[in-house]
Amino acid sequence: xxxxxxxxxxxxxxxxxxxxxxxxxxxxxxxxxxxxxxxxxxxxxxxxxxxxxxxxxxxxxxxxxxxxxxxxxxxxxxxxxxxxxxxxxxxxxxxxxxxxxxxxxxxxxxxxxxxxxxxxxxxxxxxxxxxxxxxxxxxxxxxxxxxxxxxxxxxxxxxxxxxxxxxxxxxxxxxxxxxxxxxxxxxxxxxxxxxxxxxxxxxxxxxxxxxxxxxxxxxxxxxxxxxxxxxxxxxxxxxxxxxxxxxxxxxxxxxxxxxxxxxxxxxxxxxxxxxxxxxxxxxxxxxxxxxxxxxxxxxxxxxxxxxxxxxxxxxxxxxxxxxxxxxxxxxxxxxxxxxxxxxxxxxxxxxxxxxxxxxxxxxxxxxxxxxxxxxxxxxxxxxxxxxxxxxxxxxxxxxxxxxxxxxxxxxxxxxxxx
RNA sequence: GUGGGUGUAGUUCAAUUGGCAGAGCACCGGAUUGUGGUUCCGGGCGUUGUGGGUUCAAGUCCCAUCUCCCACCCCA
Numbered sequence: 480x481x482x483x484x485x486x487x488x489x490x491x492x493x494x495x496x497x498x499x500x501x502x503x504x505x506x507x508x509x510x511x512x513x514x515x516x517x518x519x520x521x522x523x524x525x526x527x528x529x530x531x532x533x534x535x536x537x538x539x540x541x542x543x544x545x546x547x548x549x550x551x552x553x554x555x556x557x558x559x560x561x562x563x564x565x566x567x568x569x570x571x572x573x574x575x576x577x578x579x580x581x582x583x584x585x586x587x588x589x590x591x592x593x594x595x596x597x598x599x600x601x602x603x604x605x606x607x608x609x610x611x612x613x614x615x616x617x618x619x620x621x622x623x624x625x626x627x628x629x630x631x632x633x634x635x636x637x638x639x640x641x642x643x644x645x646x647x648x649x650x651x652x653x654x655x656x657x658x659x660x661x662x663x664x665x666x667x668x669x670x671x672x673x674x675x676x677x678x679x680x681x682x683x684x685x686x687x688x689x690x691x692x693x694x695x696x697x698x699x700x701x702x703x704x705x706x707x708x709x710x711x712x713x714x715x716x717x718x719x720x721x722x723x724x725x726x727x728x729x730x731x732x733x734x735x736x737x738x739x740x741x742x743x744x745x746x747x748x749x750x751x752x753x754x755x756x757x758x759x760x761x762x763x764x765x766x767x768x769x770x771x772x773x774x775x776x777x778x779x780x781x782x783x784x785x786x787x788x789x790x791x792x793x794x795x796x797x798x799x800x801x802x803x804x805x806x807x808x809x810x811x812x813x814x815x816x817x818x819x820x821x822x823x824x825x826x827x828x829x830x831x832x833x834x835x836x837x838x839x840x841x842x843x844x845x846x847x848x849x850x851x852x853x854x855x856x857x858x859x860x861x862x863x864x865x866x867x868x869x870x871x872x873x874x875x876x877x878x879x880x881x882x883x884x885x886x887x888x889x890x891x892x893x894x895x896x897x
Numbered sequence: 898g899u900g901g902g903u904g905u906a907g908u909u910c911a912a913u914u915g916g917c918a919g920a921g922c923a924c925c926g927g928a929u930u931g932u933g934g935u936u937c938c939g940g941g942c943g944u945u946g947u948g949g950g951u952u953c954a955a956g957u958c959c960c961a962u963c964u965c966c967c968a969c970c971c972c973a
Contacts, residue, residue, distance in 0.1 A: 483946095486964070538971055542898075560973085593971065594898075595964095605973060672970085688969075736972095748973090758973055785973035813931065846926085848933040863931060877933070 487593070487601030497801035499604075502633065502786060502793075503586055505800075506606045509629040510584035513621065515608050518583045520564040522590070526556035532563040532768055534739030536679050543591040557590035560738065561607045562765065562781055563772070569611055570774035580612040598756035598788045607762075607783035611769065614778035616713050619744040619764055620720030622782050626748060626760050627726050633789070634798045635750075638759055640726065642746040643734040644714035646706045648767065651742075654705040655681050665695045685733045701732045710743060717744050736761070740768040744780065750792045759792065760784030807894055809851035809877075810837040813844060813863035821862045824872070824887060833894050835860070852877060857897070860890060 484490065491499050507517065526546050533540050545557035558564055565583055568574070574581045586606045593599055608625055610618045623640065630638055645651055658681040666674060670689040677684065685696050706714065721728055728746075736745050745763035753759075762782030770776040793800060808828070812821040821837075828835045836854050841847050844863075851859040861873040861882075872890050875882040885893055 483964080543971075589973085591972080594969095595966090596968085597966070599972075603973075607973090738972095755968065755970095756972075760973060762973095783973060788973065811932090844931050845933075848931095850933090852933040859933080861931080865931085873931095875932075880933090882932085 485601070487595035487599075489600060489602075497804060498790065499786070501800040502789060503606070505632050506584075506586065506629055509625060509632055510606075510608055512628070513582070513608075513625045515582040515584040515610075515625070518565055518568060518585050519587065520558075520561075520568050520585065522588060523555045523557050524564055524567065526554040528563050528567055528772070529556055529559060532566070532738070532740055532772060533560065537738055539591065539738065543593055545590050545592055559589060559591050561585050561587070561589065561605055561783055562609060562738075562740075562768070565607075565609050565781075566611070566769055566772050566774070566779070569609075570769065570772055575612065575775065575777065578612075580610065582608070582610050584608040596756060597754060598785075598791055600787060604786040605783050606786065607781060609779060609781035611779040612777055614713075614766065616716035616744075617720050619713075619717040619780050620724060620726075622762065622780050623721065623728075623746060624724050624726060626762075626782050626784065627724075629784075630748070630759075633793060633800065635789075635792055635796060637750060637752060637796060638792065639749045639751065640728040640746060641731040641734055641749065642717070642721075642728050642744065643702065643730065643732055644706060644710060644717075644743050645702060645736070645741055645745050645763075646710040647742055650706050650710050654700065654702055657700045657705060658682065658684065661699050662695065668692075668695060682735045686735060703730070703732045713743055736763055740765040740771070742766045746782075748784070750788065750795075752795055753788060753791060756788060758785075759788050803855070805855040805857065806834040806836045807856065808833065808835045808858045808860050809847075809854050809856040810835055811844070811847040811851060811859050811861045812837070812839075813842075813847075813861075814867075816864060816867045817862040820867060820887065824860070824862075824890065828891060828894070831891050833891070858894070862887075 510517075526544070529544060530540050539559050544559050547555055549555055565585060569581060569583070584607065587604065588602050589605050590602050592601060595601065608622060610622055623642075627640070646654065659677065662669065662677055662681065662684060666677065668691055669677070669684070670687065670692055673684050673687050673689070673692050684692065685699060687693065687696065703714070718728075718730075734745050734747055741763040743764040743766065746761060747758055748760040749757050750759050751757060760782060761784075762780070764778070764780040766778040769779060810821055810825050812818050818839075825835055825837055836856060838847070838850055841850055848859060856877060859875040859877055861875060866872055870887055871884045872887050873882055873884050874890070874893065
């Protein structure tokens with residue numbers, strides 16, 4: 480084979496397309512029900528947009544971003560995530576002028592140079608929703624509720640929600656200092672990764688899987704103990720709204736988001752049955768991002784999720800989301816005279832929106848009926864010499880085996896009514 | 898980026914100590930020329946992922962490389 484698909488990418492083949500479209504439209508419907516409008520941004524942006532917003536030191540920027548120069552030497556990057564582009568567009572197009580609150584959703588491919596694994600690809604498809612313009616804790620809960628509604632619409636049962644608050648930059652700073660003070664004396668016992676983390680992002684030490692680090696991290700200070708009264712109150716309000724919405728959750732003070740821009744609420748949707756790549760979706764509040772990108776200081780909260788893992792979960796729970804495609808009719812033509820009126824009829828029916836199949840390379844009656852059968856069509860439309868003379872079409876119900884004759888002009892109406 | 902596994906027909910899988918690359922399913926055609934599904938018959942030279950090496954002989958052994966899978970890592 481001469482050409483191969485690039486590593487970590489995949490084709491969505493015809494057999495799977497219906498499934499993907501079904502899940503995507505389920506998300507669109509849910510987002511629209513919550514008052515979100517669709518936005519589509521380019522798959523590449525100025526590299527700096529991501530470097531600034533996600534954080535220079537984040538793994539996404541450091542080792543996973545597809546970064547390249549175009550022919551004029553501009554540094555561009557395939558988007559590794561969806562929030563920064565949406566915010567860029569929000570600022571650039573002055574969407575704030577549309578009203579106090581802007582609710583946007585998106586669907587599209589994202590790119591990360593990662594080692595491929597089940598549920599992890601280099602081009603993967605994400606959906607997301609961003610609620611820009613309010614600090615109110617209701618919206619933190621609403622964005623979570625949007626994801627919950629989407630999962631329920633698909634019929635997924637086994638997905639768990641964990642939430643946390645990482646506070647405002649102020650609490651965050653004090654907490655990071657507390658962590659550093661706690662880990663510093665244990666420095667020699669930590670793994671190499673964690674020693675560098677201690678300098679750059681002490682919070683990442685909390686979810687290190689190395690047993691010795693784990694043991695030390697066990698006694699580490701807990702984020703939620705370091706929230707100031709405003710941050711604590713905001714978190715309490717979010718939880719209370721979730722309770723009002725009948726959404727169950729677990730508070731997990733160790734949730735750490737990979738991107739730098741998160742403040743206050745952070746959350747993750749997990750499917751424990753999925754293996755290593757078990758995060759179905761995640762998000763949180765990012766009150767500082769819009770100002771950082773050059774807009775007015777505007778609070779916002781958002782969520783993103785991955786379709787691949789969603790589809791894996793659906794499969795695992797035995798949920799089928801799409802019906803296979805079936806044409807309404809298969810056109811069987813016998814002889815040259817039939818071909819003329821038959822091809823004309825085929826065109827008319829398709830123009831009217833009926834799905835009709837035909838294969839001019841099969842000429843025996845038997846072969847054509849066989850093809851009609853395996854096409855799963857409901858009816859065979861048969862035109863032979865007799866029908867041409869009479870100006871009729873013989874319509875055979877392939878499941879029942881019954882057939883009837885109709886004038887050629889009445890076929891469209893027949894299909895419309897059946 | 899690290900470690901482990903894997904790769905044979907469209908697909909799911911066989912192939913003895915190195916000894917002629919096979920089967921089910923799918924697909925195509927046919928069984929007196931205008932009636933399908935069932936049945937029967939016929940149809941397979943495929944760079945055994947790729948490139949080297951060992952050997953009289955390699956799907957099988959060795960080296961390299963790629964893919965996918967699993968874990969680390971990272972995340973959605």
